[in-house]
Amino acid sequence: MPRVGGDTLSEQELIEQLADKEHDSWARWMDYLFSKCKSTIEGDAVIPVDLALRWRRQASTSYAELSEQEKQSDRDEVAHILPIIRNAGVMH
Numbered sequence: 278m279p280r281v282g283g284d285t286l287s288e289q290e291l292i293e294q295l296a297d298k299e300h301d302s303w304a305r306w307m308d309y310l311f312s313k314c315k316s317t318i319e320g321d322a323v324i325p326v327d328l329a330l331r332w333r334r335q336a337s338t339s340y341a342e343l344s345e346q347e348k349q350s351d352r353d354e355v356a357h358i359l360p361i362i363r364n365a366g367v368m369h
């Protein structure tokens with residue numbers, strides 16, 4: 278909820294809004310992940326080995342050591358939550 282009449286968000290309101298955006302980010306990721314998987318006859322989703330290796334590498338790499346393209350992907354995700362942080366009065 279944006280600030281109304283100069284009031285800032287309560288901690289619980291901020292948590293709920295950030296959790297909502299986090300869920301959206303996760304849902305986008307899952308849609309992307311499943312779009313890259315191969316389906317078995319049983320309905321299992323199998324991640325192609327090249328993607329599994331890349332994502333494992335990225336997961337074990339600190340942000341500072343990511344490529345510029347990988348960092349930009351993370352920045353793009355943060356951009357989704359920035360308006361909430363601004364509205365919470367955390368940023369000016």
